[in-house]
Structure formats: structure tokens, C-alpha cells
Amino acid sequence: MNVFAPVRVGYDGRVTTIVTGGAGYIGAHVVRLLLERGEEVVVVDDLSIGVASRVGAARLVVADVADPANVPVLTEALRGGDSVIHFAARKQVGQSVDLPAWYFQQNVAGLANVLIAMERAGVEKLVFSSSAATYGLPDAALVREDATLDPINPYGQTKVVGEWMAHDAVLSFGLRLACLRYFNVAGAGWPELGDPAVLNLVPMVLEKLAAGEAPAIFGDDYPTPDGTCVRDYVHVLDLAEAHIAAIEYLDRPERPATVFNVGTGEGASVRQVIEQIGIASGLDTTARIAPRRPGDPAYLVGDPSRIAEVLGWRASRGLPEIAASAWQAWQAGPRRIA
Ligand SMILES: NC(=O)c1ccc[n+]([C@@H]2O[C@H](COP(=O)([O-])OP(=O)(O)OC[C@H]3O[C@@H](n4cnc5c(N)ncnc54)[C@H](O)[C@@H]3O)[C@@H](O)[C@H]2O)c1
Known part of the structure; x- marks a missing residue:
């Protein structure tokens, strides 16, 4: 790893991808796949959440993308680059309710700075991390990309505004854009790249088990099986592969869509996930039932037809692989369960 800023890239003729937030959970997986393809990778991350060791042999520029004073640094980091994958953002729904202006500053202004730097550096291809949170509480059991966007928290709103802003850049300077709306991301492609945050179901269950407590199920009276x-x-790792497919798609002359769900089309219940973690870990995962949480829809499953048809991407790993890899990563990390 090589920490410096700013940096001029692309000097040796290799394809260079700039990954903002590449020291984080998902970004580090994409960085590793790109490095394995022999590409040059520049990570821009403020290391507020991310960890420098996760970027491996990529060059690391430590900078806050949301600070407008850093646009020149970003522009320099992008110069000579082929494409940008923009992960850097804040993602805690509850925190976004408490600090909405900061979320807009971080997520929306951060993307604005990246777009300005892309235009100045002449980089045309952008893959943007969007989210199923853009849909809010959809009616359909299987959500398509053309469903109404009706986010129910500031985090989801920042992703909708980010998509709008990026679409405007398509019109203004010819940005080539793929917005990927992720559903529930879990598991680990490598044991050392597990999810360090305890915000989603799988790490929440693992944290409870580590504390010798029963995992919680928030409501068991939803209209589900x-x-x-x-x-x-x-x-x-499937999600990371979707980013590679998206970058390749942006090289095509004809691009029929800019927004793609990244889901499996298969739903799994909270109980099923907890059961799989029990199978993977060999631990007793008997859960306790807690009250419903506000804002939790019964079903939220993405229709993956478009990404399959247009990008040729399909998820190839199921719940057993997710649970087993998350368990392995948890054991490999600092939060080992004795
Ligand atoms: N994890 C999920 O389930 C999920 C679901 C939907 C969408 N997303 C989106 O995917 C992206 C990546 O998520 P993740 O789970 O890897 O999160 P993460 O917190 O692990 O990674 C985000 C990275 O961005 C960096 N970062 C944050 N703000 C920054 C800033 N202003 N300047 C520079 N670096 C900054 C952090 O240090 C971190 O390394 C985010 O945009 C998130 O909103 C994640």
C-alpha cells in the first residue's frame, strides 16, 4: 500500500479505476477484484470508517470527498483514469434521521464533488452505489426499477437525489452512468474483508451470539410464511462482480438503462437467516421475539431481470454461502466467538 495525495495515474498504460470508499466493506471487495484483473486502482477514502490495509496494493489517497476544498485533489487523482466507482457515503439509517443535513452534505455534496472532478479530469464512466432504500415501502413483493421512489428516511433520500444529479450529468457532459441499487448485502469474499459494521441482520446476530445472548427477531406476526x-x-462477492459487469457495460455504445437492481429475486426470512447462521457456526441460535420496528416492510425483494438481461449478471451464491463466509470472517476478525 502506498499512501499519498495527490496522485497522477494511468502513466503505465494500464486501465485505472478510481474507487471512492474503497477501504470500506463493499469497496474493498471491488478493489480486490480489480487488482486481480491486473488493473491499476486508486482508492480515495477518508478512512473515517475504512481501514487502509483493506486496499491491498491499490494506491490510497486519503481525502474527504464531501469537502469542496478537495475537488482539486480529486481531479488530480482522477486524471488519466478510465472510470470511477463511487462508494464513499454514510449509510446509517437511524443516524441519517438524527443528522439529515450532514447526510446530505456527505452523500449528495460528496457525489457533486466527484462529478465536478470527473468532468474536469475528463473521466466519463461512473458506477454509483445506490440502494433499495430509494424504494421506501413498496407495494410489490418483487420490486422493479420503475417502481415509485419514495424513500422513508434521509439516507434513502440522499440516494434518490444522487441518482437525479448523476442523470443530469449524463445530459450535461455525457457521463456514462450505472446506478446500482443494492438490496441486503452480507457475507465476505475473503475472511479479512468481512463487514466491520454491526448495522445489518447478519452481523447483528453474530454480535449477540458473541455476547452469549439470544439474537432478536423484530416482529413475528408479518404476513409472510x-x-x-x-x-x-x-x-x-456477487455484488462486487456486478460492479465489474457494470464497468464493462459502460464501454458499450448502446446502453439501454442506467439503473439496475442488484438482488437475487429470492427472499429469505429473518428466521431462515438466523437458522443458516446456526448451521454455519454450530451455535444455538434460538431467537427472542421483540416488537416490530417502525418502517420495516414485510417483503423487500428486488426483481433482478433487468441486470440479468442487460448486464448478464446473476447472483451465484446463496444464503448458506453468505452465512458461512460471514461466520468465517467474524472468526478471523477481532470479534472471534470463543
Ligand atoms: N452495506 C450495505 O448493505 C449497503 C446497501 C445499499 C447501499 N450501500 C451503499 O454502498 C456504499 C458502500 O457501503 P459499505 O457497506 O461498503 O459502507 P462502508 O461504511 O463500509 O464503506 C464506506 C467507505 O467510504 C468512506 N467514506 C465515507 N464517507 C467518506 C467521505 N466523505 N470521503 C471519503 N471517504 C468516505 C469510509 O471511510 C468507508 O471506507 C455506500 O454508498 C452505501 O450507501 C450499502
Whole structure:
């Protein structure tokens, strides 16, 4: 790893991809796949959440993308680059309710700075991390990309505004754009790249087990087969592969769509996920039932037809692989369960 800023890239003729937030959970997986393809990778990350060791042999520019004073640094980091994958953002829904202006500053202004730097550096291809949170509480069991966007928290709103802003850049300077709306990301492609945050179901269950406590199920009276909420769990390595497919798509002369769900189309209930973690870990995962949480829809599963047809991407790893890899990563990390 090589920490410096600013940096001029692309000097040796290799394809260079700039990954903002590449020291984080999902970004680090994409960085590793790009490096394995022999590409040059520049990570721009403020290391507020991310960890420098996760970027491996990529060059690391430590900078806050949301600070307008850093646009020249960003522009320099992008110069000579082929494409940008923009992960850097804040993603805690509850925190976004408490600090909405900061979320807009971080997520929306951060993307604005990246777009300005892209235009100045002449980089045309952008893959943007969007989210199923853009849909809010959809009616359909299987959500398509053309569903109404009706986010129910500031985090989801920042992603909708980010998509709008990026679409405007398509019109203004010819940006080539793919917005990927991720569903529930979990698992680990490598044991050392597990999800360090305890915000989603799988790490929340693992944290409870580590503390010798029963995992919680928030509501078991939903209109679903076993009464618990159903979500679309995507293995982080499948998701990382979707980014590679998206970058390749942006090289095509004809690009019929700019927004893609990244889901499996298969729902799994909270109970099923907890059961799989029990199978993977060999631990007793008997859960306790807690009250419903506000804002949790019964079903949220993405229709993956478009990404399959247009990008040729399909998830290839299921819930057993997600649970087993998350367990392995948890054991490999600082939060080992004795
Ligand atoms: N993890 C999920 O389930 C999920 C679901 C939908 C969408 N997303 C989106 O995917 C992206 C990546 O998520 P993740 O799970 O890898 O999160 P993460 O927190 O692990 O990674 C985000 C990275 O961005 C960096 N960062 C944050 N703000 C920054 C800033 N202003 N300047 C520079 N660096 C900054 C952090 O240090 C971190 O390394 C985010 O945009 C998130 O909103 C994640």
C-alpha cells in the first residue's frame, strides 16, 4: 500500500479505476477484484470508517470527498483514469434521521464533488452505489426499477437525489452512468474483508451470539410464511462482480438503462437467516421475539431481470454461502466467538 495525495495515474498504460470508499466493506471487495484483473486502482477514502490495509496494493489517497476544498485533489487523482466507482457515503439509517443535513452534505455534496472532478479530469464512466432504500415501502413483493421512489428516511433520500444529479450529468457532459441499487448485502469474499459494521441482520446476530445472548427477531406476526420479514440477501462477492459487469457495460455504445437492481429475486426470512447462521457456526441460535420496528416492510425483494438481461449478471451464491463466509470472517476478525 502506498499512501499519498495527490496522485497522477494511468502513466503505465494500464486501465485505472478510481474507487471512492474503497477501504470500506463493499469497496474493498471491488478493489480486490480489480487488482486481480491486473488493473491499476486508486482508492480515495477518508478512512473515517475504512481501514487502509483493506486496499491491498491499490494506491490510497486519503481525502474527504464531501469537502469542496478537495475537488482539486480529486481531479488530480482522477486524471488519466478510465472510470470511477463511487462508494464513499454514510449509510446509517437511524443516524441519517438524527443528522439529515450532514447526510446530505456527505452523500449528495460528496457525489457533486466527484462529478465536478470527473468532468474536469475528463473521466466519463461512473458506477454509483445506490440502494433499495430509494424504494421506501413498496407495494410489490418483487420490486422493479420503475417502481415509485419514495424513500422513508434521509439516507434513502440522499440516494434518490444522487441518482437525479448523476442523470443530469449524463445530459450535461455525457457521463456514462450505472446506478446500482443494492438490496441486503452480507457475507465476505475473503475472511479479512468481512463487514466491520454491526448495522445489518447478519452481523447483528453474530454480535449477540458473541455476547452469549439470544439474537432478536423484530416482529413475528408479518404476513409472510413464517411471520418474520423477508429480504433479498446478496453475497458481497456477487455484488462486487456486478460492479465489474457494470464497468464493462459502460464501454458499450448502446446502453439501454442506467439503473439496475442488484438482488437475487429470492427472499429469505429473518428466521431462515438466523437458522443458516446456526448451521454455519454450530451455535444455538434460538431467537427472542421483540416488537416490530417502525418502517420495516414485510417483503423487500428486488426483481433482478433487468441486470440479468442487460448486464448478464446473476447472483451465484446463496444464503448458506453468505452465512458461512460471514461466520468465517467474524472468526478471523477481532470479534472471534470463543
Ligand atoms: N452495506 C450495505 O448493505 C449497503 C446497501 C445499499 C447501499 N450501500 C451503499 O454502498 C456504499 C458502500 O457501503 P459499505 O457497506 O461498503 O459502507 P462502508 O461504511 O463500509 O464503506 C464506506 C467507505 O467510504 C468512506 N467514506 C465515507 N464517507 C467518506 C467521505 N466523505 N470521503 C471519503 N471517504 C468516505 C469510509 O471511510 C468507508 O471506507 C455506500 O454508498 C452505501 O450507501 C450499502
